[in-house]
Amino acid sequence: MKHVYPLLFAFGLTATPLCAFAGGISSITQSPQSFNGEQITVRGSVANFHQTVNSMGKSYATFSVCADACVRVFAIGIPRISNGQNVTVTGMFSMVDHIGSMVYYNQIDANELSIRSSSPMQGPASR
DSSP states (O other): OOOOOOOOOOOSOOOOOSOBOSSOHHHHHHOGGGTTTOEEEEEEEEEEEEEEEOTTSOEEEEEEEESSSEEEEEEESOOSOOTTOEEEEEEEEEEEEEETTEEEEEEEEEEEEEEESSOOOOSOOBO
């Protein structure tokens, strides 16, 4: 039997970032070392949404946020989103992330997610 645990996201406005940079998600994908270990915020549309439950019964989701490029997101719980929705995601970016025996590259571990009603932004992400 699958267990669905409460979602650990606040669906609302994210906090104002401390620092902004010029460029979109492509700035992150082109120079990931510049963002490694940083709290960042990205905006775009959801792609490749997958949800699952691990062997310990914990729910999680993986998906991409795409605008001028795509970045992978890992989220504990099951966010109420679907492919094509416009979102804002804030979390810690890691060039290499070890989760159990798995290794993921260039991923955001999400701690905030909000659904946006407008089209994906081609402009800046922030950190």
